[in-house]
Amino acid sequence: MSHTEHHSSSGTSGSNSPHDHEGEHSHDHSLEVTDKNARAVAWAGLLIAGFMFAELIGGWLAGSLALMADAIHMVTDAASLGLAWWAFQQSKKPADARLTYGRDRLPVLIAFANAIFLLVVTIWICVEAVGRLMEPQTVLAGPMFIIAVLGLLVNIGAFLILQHGGDGSLNMRSAILHVLGDLLGSVAAIAAAVIIYFTGWYPIDPILSVFVALLIVRSAVTVMRQSAHILLEGAxxxxxxxxxxxxxxxxxxxxxxxxxxxxxxxxxxxxxxxxxxxxxxxxxxxxxxxxxxxxxxxxxxxxxxxxxxxxxxxxxxxxxxxxxxxxxxx
CATH class of the missing domain: 3.30.70.1350 (Cation efflux protein, cytoplasmic domain)
Known part of the structure; x- marks a missing residue:
C-alpha cells in the first residue's frame, strides 16, 4: 500500500482565482463591520464618561448606594467601552511574523475581561449593600431622583447606540451588558428615591442595588463562558x-x-x-x-x-x- 501526503491551506489559491475576489470582499465587509462596532462603542463611551462623574458626586452627596453603585458601573463601563474600541482598532491590523493569525481574537479577550469586571463590581455592590442593611443610612430622595432620571436618559442613549450600531458579537454584547446594568441601576435608583420620599424606608436603596447586581450576573457568566470557550480553542x-x-x-x-x-x-x-x-x-x-x-x-x-x-x-x-x-x- 503506497502513501503520499499533501498539505493544502485555504490561502493557497492563485492570485486571479474567484476565491481571492471572494476573500477580498469578505475582508472588506469584516473591516466595515469592525469600523461600525468601533464607532458605536466610541460614542457610547463618550456619552457615559460625560455623565459618570456627575452621578458619582451626586450619589455621594445624596448618600445613595444605588446611585453610587450605578456610577461605579459607569466608571467600569467607560473603561470597558474604551478597551472594546481599542480591541476593534487592533483587530484591523494585518497579521505579521509574530502574530501570524492577526489580532482577531483580541475583542474576545476584552469581552472575557469585561465579564470579569462585571462580576467584581457585583460582588462589591452586594458587600456594600449588606453593610447598609445592617446600618441604614439617610438618603436624600430629591437629589437622588433627579440624578437617577438624568442617568437613565444617558444610559438609554448609550444602549440604543450600541444596540443599533453593533453586530451582536461577544465584545459588543459585553459592552451592551455593561450599559444595560447601568440602565437597570438607574431604574432601581428612581424606584428607591420614590419609595424613600413617600415612606422614608431607607433599606430599599441597598435592596434594589443587590437586585440589579444579581440581574446581570447570569448574562456576565454567559459572556465569560462563551469567550473562554473561544480562547481555549473549543469547537x-x-x-x-x-x-x-x-x-x-x-x-x-x-x-x-x-x-x-x-x-x-x-x-x-x-x-x-x-x-x-x-x-x-x-x-x-x-x-x-x-x-x-x-x-x-x-x-x-x-x-x-x-x-x-x-x-x-x-x-x-x-x-x-x-x-x-x-x-x-x-
Missing part, C-alpha cells in the same frame, strides 16, 4: 465533526475516508479546521482538496482549512481522532 457549538465527515464522504465520491478532524474558532464567525483525508491512488489530489475546501466553506462556514491527503488502495475506516485517548474539544 464551535454549531458545527458537528461527524456531520462534516458524513457530508464530505457523501458529496465527494473520490474520498474514501475523513478523520482527525479538529475545529476551533479564531474569533467569532472565523472557524479554522485541520483534517486528514484518504483518496484512491489514481485520483487527482488537488481536485479533491479543492472540492473539500469549496464544500467546507459553502456549507459549513469553515473559511480556513488545512487538509492532509493520503493515497490508499483500501478503505481506511479510521475514527475521527484515532490518535487521542482523551476527550477532544477541538
Amino acid at each position: 464551535p457549538a454549531q458545527i458537528d465533526r461527524e456531520v462534516i465527515r458524513k457530508d464530505l464522504l457523501a458529496e465527494i465520491p473520490e474520498l474514501r475516508d475523513v478523520y482527525h478532524i479538529h475545529l476551533w474558532s479564531l474569533a467569532e464567525g472565523k472557524v479554522n479546521a485541520t483534517m486528514h483525508a484518504a483518496v484512491s491512488a489514481e485520483d487527482n489530489s488537488s481536485v479533491v482538496v479543492q472540492k473539500m475546501r469549496t464544500r467546507l466553506k459553502a456549507v459549513h462556514g469553515i473559511g480556513h482549512v488545512t487538509i492532509e491527503l493520503s493515497s490508499h488502495s483500501e478503505p481506511v475506516s479510521t475514527p475521527l481522532d484515532a490518535s487521542s485517548t482523551v476527550s477532544d474539544t477541538g
Whole structure:
C-alpha cells in the first residue's frame, strides 16, 4: 500500500482565482463591520464618561448606594467601552511574523475581561449593600431622583447606540451588558428615591442595588463562558465533526475516508479546521482538496482549512481522532 501526503491551506489559491475576489470582499465587509462596532462603542463611551462623574458626586452627596453603585458601573463601563474600541482598532491590523493569525481574537479577550469586571463590581455592590442593611443610612430622595432620571436618559442613549450600531458579537454584547446594568441601576435608583420620599424606608436603596447586581450576573457568566470557550480553542457549538465527515464522504465520491478532524474558532464567525483525508491512488489530489475546501466553506462556514491527503488502495475506516485517548474539544 503506497502513501503520499499533501498539505493544502485555504490561502493557497492563485492570485486571479474567484476565491481571492471572494476573500477580498469578505475582508472588506469584516473591516466595515469592525469600523461600525468601533464607532458605536466610541460614542457610547463618550456619552457615559460625560455623565459618570456627575452621578458619582451626586450619589455621594445624596448618600445613595444605588446611585453610587450605578456610577461605579459607569466608571467600569467607560473603561470597558474604551478597551472594546481599542480591541476593534487592533483587530484591523494585518497579521505579521509574530502574530501570524492577526489580532482577531483580541475583542474576545476584552469581552472575557469585561465579564470579569462585571462580576467584581457585583460582588462589591452586594458587600456594600449588606453593610447598609445592617446600618441604614439617610438618603436624600430629591437629589437622588433627579440624578437617577438624568442617568437613565444617558444610559438609554448609550444602549440604543450600541444596540443599533453593533453586530451582536461577544465584545459588543459585553459592552451592551455593561450599559444595560447601568440602565437597570438607574431604574432601581428612581424606584428607591420614590419609595424613600413617600415612606422614608431607607433599606430599599441597598435592596434594589443587590437586585440589579444579581440581574446581570447570569448574562456576565454567559459572556465569560462563551469567550473562554473561544480562547481555549473549543469547537464551535454549531458545527458537528461527524456531520462534516458524513457530508464530505457523501458529496465527494473520490474520498474514501475523513478523520482527525479538529475545529476551533479564531474569533467569532472565523472557524479554522485541520483534517486528514484518504483518496484512491489514481485520483487527482488537488481536485479533491479543492472540492473539500469549496464544500467546507459553502456549507459549513469553515473559511480556513488545512487538509492532509493520503493515497490508499483500501478503505481506511479510521475514527475521527484515532490518535487521542482523551476527550477532544477541538
